[in-house]
Amino acid sequence: MCLDCNCGQPQNHSHDHSHDHSHDHGKKHSHTHLQLGLDLLARNNELAQQNRQRFASSGLTVINLLSSPGSGKTALLERLAKDWAPQHPLAVVVGDLATDNDAQRLRRAGVEAIQITTGQACHLEAAMVQRAVAELQLNELELLVIENVGNLVCPAAYDLGESLRLVMLSVTEGEDKPLKYPSMFQSADLVLISKIDLASAVEFNHGLAHRHIKQVAPAATVLELSAKTGAGMEQLYGLLQQGRGG
């Protein structure tokens, strides 16, 4: 059916177009300056605030867990699932560029896990988290951990609506990581030094690492732990309890 003139004829009939092509090509185009002043992260911040209100009304502590790839985010959560989740209902939203390997690992550890595959995006955004948590019964949870994409650069700029920002570095990454990625560490409420069981093997300088963290994130709480041996995990559980207001 022809949609050009509503004539009811089949589509391929010919129309007699008699456009008046009398443009003035010599004329100067007028330029308009349009003042905008639009904040590029405004939409994300707005959605993050919605998330935060929703989490608060469910009485939920929400952690944004950030680190380089391979620092042990998923291993930490597996440990949390084993020791802590039986008394304190926990769910995880996990972001990766591809695969749902991490979500599968967490489900095997007995935790409800929702995978967000970001494709090209190097970070999670508040909108992705909002869609993911729609699948969860938030009122039944005590703790929600958002395992961000392994990356110490981009996720720093994106508020997800978390109540606690937890940045982790493993002893194998070097003591100067906080100085190399200051924007990430500066945003941390809690800094975890992971794989502490490997500290002596890599001659990790504890004092130096703590000094560097202090320099960049003076107000952050710092904790050393090992998800493998369980060292330091009790202290973490204590802090999570406090995070819930005791």
Place this chain on the structure above:
Amino acid sequence: MHELSLMETIRDLALNQAQSHGAARIEAVRLRIGSLAGVEPEALNFAFEVLMANTIGAGARLEIETLPAEWFCAPCARPFRAEDYLGLCPSCGAISRELRQGRELQLTSLELS
């Protein structure tokens, strides 16, 4: 690293504005970027060219105004400039927790025709 996704936001905002103002072309896009916002102007330029291709903003100028980082030192009760994330007051050495300027990511204006 996220310059590409930021630029997608910029492109969408610019095209929407151009359309609602009945513009035929986008001649220039102006941004204001804080020096500690975590984005590289060079990467923004690259993303701009790629993402504006085949739109009414193809070939437009991208003008980036960089804002220097400005901190506030509470003990000294005065602002200071420091282009790193540590925010050490040059007068008293205290660490500032108040970054007053330097994280901006703004689409400030468009030039349309």
